[in-house]
Amino acid sequence: MSLHYPFTEIPAAGEQREVAPGIFWLRMPLPFQLDHINLWLLRDGEGWTIVDTGFPDDGVRATWRSILDRLDGPVKRLIVTHFHPDHLGLATWLMEQTGAPLAMTSAEFLTAHAVWNEVGGHGAQYMVEQFRRHGLDADRLDKFASRGSGYRRAVPGLPAHYQRLKAGEPVTIDGQAWKILIGYGHSPEHLALYCAKLGVLISGDMLLPKISTNISVFAATPDADALRWYLESLTVMAEEIPPQTLVLPSHGLPFTGVQARVGALHAHHEERLHALENSCEQAPQSAAGLLDVLFGRALDTHQTMFAMGEAIAHLNYLEQAGRLSREIGDDGVIRYSRLSIQSAAH
Template identity: 55%
Template sequence: MNAPKELHYPVADLPEPGTAVEIAPGVRWIRMPLPFALDHINLWLLDDDDELAIVDTGFGLDPIKVQWNAVLDLENRPVSRVFVTHHHPDHLGLASWLMEHDNATLHTTLGEFLAGHAIWHQLPGYSVADMVAQFRAHGLDRERLDALAERGNAYRRGIPEIPSSYHRLFDGDRVRIGAHEWEVIVGYGHAPEHMSLYSEALGVLISGDMLLPRISTNISVYAATPEDDPLGWFLDSLRRISHLPDTTLVLPSHGRPFKGIRARVEQLIAHHRERCDALVAACAEPQSAADLLSTLFPRELDTHQVMFAMGEAIAHLNHLVKLGELRRVGSAADGFRFTTTS
């Protein structure tokens, strides 16, 4: 059967602040604010027999705690487990705080647990200083480098406390949560080992940030692994989940729940190919990643957005090098440039 050309959004109304709306049997939707241009995150409650499991936690701010308290007061049952799809602050931010409520346990993958600690503790390759050095080698100007350095470890502001222990999940694991079994699907590119959860019986995929309905997930290169190809890994991960039934209800971290997995995967693959084609066309003469920001993002970027934009530009350029469509010249000392191979 051919995939539909458009996505279908079966849920009309958004959850009100401090409330949870049932979206499938035993699955409820919460929507929390974020202090960015991307102004919200979707979080999920799962019935766990007489207890409650949580998938993702929101950004670590006091107003978010107030909304969580309202939700948990209405639920009036203990939290058993906290599942975190990946280590970014809007997902991991309040994990420790929620776990303290009822001695709940954290469940995630090794890659996400360790990446979170690496950034939180500013380990080599994951520190602000190393990120700034990476962006300097890719041509970012002094003013924007200074702004990133002065911003400091913004990651900690989103995660006031970070959990010190967890239950490790692997790709293909089957986890029983209440009446339903959920398959762990690990995806790559957006985060080291991003965890999605799929229930065949419910026809539901909690996709996290791996599959969003209206925006493209950020794909960035860490300073610790400067020649990685996260875009290639991300596209491969999308193809893996595109085999799921097209009737599956996708519960994304941002945007509305939708149906039409294959259509969305095709759209995203086409989008990244178009972005790659634009970069190749711009690289007839050697260009740095910073030179190419306006090719990928033809709008004004604040400091927060510059961080993601530089990571994304490097990821696309690395991918094109891997494909043999561009080559990298220069060095970290004198600046990397990318140019066509023909």
């Protein structure tokens, strides 16, 4: 089954587009190359549940005010899929505006606080050292050091309490049972919501129709096999979700065809892995030295941050799968070499 897009007209600012019974699509702008995020407003009895919050921008706040003013009941709950700023950025503000509690997974809540406070291996100083070890040049390292992580600017405040959501537990919204599905690789404990009766999956960033979500390795977990975790999460999702399910992604258009999209993502990443293997055939290569192989275009500082994390994720996958070997040079830089068939057999 190929992908099908049942809703091709994008909601205007402040518009609530119903895509399934009691489920409304909102679209908010982002100040990045990826210029939008989809948010979801769910009827919940006499009130409403919001899934994800948007980026903290005055225009987005104004749009939210116009939406909240038109609602015919209270906001009962904010559910956030993961800690990234476009999803969590306005959570504290919306809690203040509505009085609604925040619900999310434990790892996402705690990671948000670690990143915000730059502790536990999270923060610009740790990222700079990680990228140095993976071969990034001094000029770009200096830009990261002076820029900082940027998370506090993108998430102005964090709540001190939340309702914990756990894998497999049902969440009841408007009398319907939604199952919590957890995905790994894009963030520590990314939450998706699946309602079998409505035939709807709110996929967050785990499953997008056109682009591959960023899979990064962070300084706090330098040996993480994040790409394998992500691909395994997709496989589980494809096995559990029926093909006709309407997928509501955080970016791009709603679609059906989970299995086709998961298959395409597996193929995309395997093609990238082969390209990296081939590039490490003749001489050892660092993650920074392989950015052109993965991306093939000029990258600004913001894009380089994601690109380095993704390159390391692919290289960790190959090294832990026995397809590349890793060595640390006298300069302290980690480089990777392709294993010959003979050496791999040993």
